[in-house]
Amino acid sequence: MKLNSTVLLTLILLVLMLGAGSVSAFWGFTLGSAALKGVTAPDARPTSKYTSAKSAKEQHAGVAFLKEDQILKIVKSRIEGKTKAAKSRKKDDDDEQVNTSKAKKEEKSTPAAEQEKPQEGFPINAQSEGVSLSVQSARFSGGALLLKVQMQNKGKDSVRFLYSFLDVSDDKGRTLSASTEGLPSELPVNGSPVSGTVSIPTPLLDNVKRISLALTDYPAQRLRLEVPNIPVER
Template sequence: MRINSTVALTFILLTLMFGAGIVTGAWGFAIGREALKGITQPDARPTNKVGKKNGSTRTSDALVVLQEDDIIKKVKTRLNGNAKSATASIAPPKPEPEKQVTNSAKFPIVSQDKGVTVEVSGVRRRGDSVVFDVSMKNEGSQSVKFLYSFLNITDEQGRVLSADTDGLPTELPPNNQKFTGTVSLSTALLDKAQKISIQLTDYPDQKLQLRMADIPVK
C-alpha cells in the first residue's frame, strides 16, 4: 500500500507540534515552580489548634473578623479628633484685654473754639498702645474740615509724638451731632512721658485753635 506523501508530511508536522507543546509546557512548569520556591500559603483558618511546647501553651495566629459597629465607632472617633484639631488650629487668638489707666485727672478734658468742641473722655491701654477716647461736635453755622496729619501731640518735655486716629470725622457738619473716635500712641513713644498735649486746627483755613493740655498717659 502506497502512503500519500501529503498525509505523511501532515502527520509529521502534527507530531512535531505536539512534542514541542509538551516540551514548552514542561519547561514553563519548571520555571514557575522554581520562582515560587519558598513561598507558602498563609495560615488563614478561622480556628487553629492549640498545642503545647516545652511546657507552655502556644496559640497560633487566627484570622480576626472585625465587627461593623466597632469599625464605625473607630471612624467616628478619628473624625471627631481631626475636627477638634482643625478647629484648634484655625481658632483666632484671643484679643488682649483693655486696661483703664488709673490716674487722678478729671475727665473729660474739653477744648472749644468758634462753636467746635473737642473732648477727651478717657484713656486706656490696649496691647502696645495707649488709646484716648475722643469726641467732637459742631455747634456753629458752617461745616468744618480736618486733616489729622496736622494733629500735633507733644509730651511735657516738648517731644513731638506721632499718633494714629480712628473714627474721627474729616468733615464736621453744623448739626450739633456728636462724633466719636480714638487717638492711639505707641507705649514705646510714651516711655518717659507722663502727660501729653493735643492741638488741632481746621483745614485749610486754620482758624480754629483747639488745645487740650496735661492729659495723663500713666
C-alpha cells in the first residue's frame, strides 16, 4: 500500500514536470516569434550585388568635367550675348525717345501753324494817337463769336482803357453786348503788342453779316479807335 502511494506520487510529479516544461517551451517560442517579427535576412544573392555595383558605376560615369577652353568659350559667348542684348535694348529706347520727341514737336507746331495762318479778310486795323487796335480773326465757338484782338501803344504817353466803354454794333446799327478777356487796363509807351478776346453771344448775331468796334481811352478820351465792317461768318 505504501509502495503504491509512492509510485502514484512519482507519476503525478512527473506529469506536472512534463506539463510545466511544455508550457515553458510554448511560451518561449511565442515570445521569440514576437521578438523576431518583421526581421528579414540580408539578401546575399550575387545578382543583387552585381546590379548595385553596376548602378553605382553608371552614376559615376555620368559626371563629365568640361575642359578649361570649353568653359572660357561658354562664358565668352554668354557675355557677348548679354552685351548685344543690352545694346539692342538701348537702341530701341533711343529710337522710341526720338520718335516721342518728334511727335511732341509736331503736336506743338501744328496748332501754332494753324493760329499763325491768317483768316481771309483779316487783320482789320485802326489807329489813333499812336495807339493801334487790330482784329486778327473772328470765329464762332462755344455759343459766342470770338474776336481775337491785338493792341499796342507807340504814342508819347501811356493810355488807360475802361472796356465798359467798348461800343459794339451790327450792320443794322443795333448795339450789342460784349465781354472782353485778356485786354490790358493800361498800355505803356513802346510796349509789346498785347492780345485779348472780345466775346459776343451768338443769339445776338441772327441775320448779322458785319459788326463794328469803337473804343476810347479813359478818362481823357483823347483818342478813338474804330474798326468797322468786321465780317461775321458762320
